[in-house]
Amino acid sequence: EVQLLESGGGLAQPGGSLRLSCAASGFNFWSYGLHWVRQAPGRGLEYVASISTIEDTTYYGDSVKGRFTISRDDSKNTVYLQMGSLRAEDMGVYYCAREREPYVRGGPFHWGRGTLVTVSA
């Protein structure tokens, strides 16, 4: 069974940093693309970042480009989201998600439960 477990959420100050982790199990982690997607309070789903299996190519949503970094550690079956220069609008639930098939870039298919990020002074 595919399992994705996010952690690392919490309270951060404006301008501060936070690192989210997503520990995966139940599949060959190294062969799947992974995504971070967020939902701000009262808002819709918003694409944050992706990392592929092809030379760990990364992609970012426009609102986080230059501030967030996605990475993966295949030895730990974990994908990370390093968040910097945090703003109030970065608050929300952050979901980790996996592609449906290995080595294919499509969209999120399996989803984690999410971790809540709060940005406040």
Add this chain to the structure above:
Amino acid sequence: NFMLTQPHSVSESPGKTVTLSCTRNGGSIASNYVQWYQLRPGSSPVTVIYEDNQRPSGVPDRFSGSIDSSSNSASLTISGLKTEDEADYYCQSYDNNNQVFGGGTRLTVL
């Protein structure tokens, strides 16, 4: 970049059929697969349709997806509506550099 536009809200009665739309602005709807996600309050998103019209195992066959190149849009149709179908539904697609979500449609079943 492109955008996916969804109606803000739709209401329908139990037992009826509802179709939610998702219109692509910029590029062809057929150029990349469309996915649909169900999001209930307090729960994680659930994939209900992938690759335009494929249904994951465990998703009832009351859910179906399609695309229409003439209107450059995708549709999610839910038949035999149940109160448990009440949720927000998001379409999603991608291009070479981006994943894009629609703004979501709140489906009310009453």
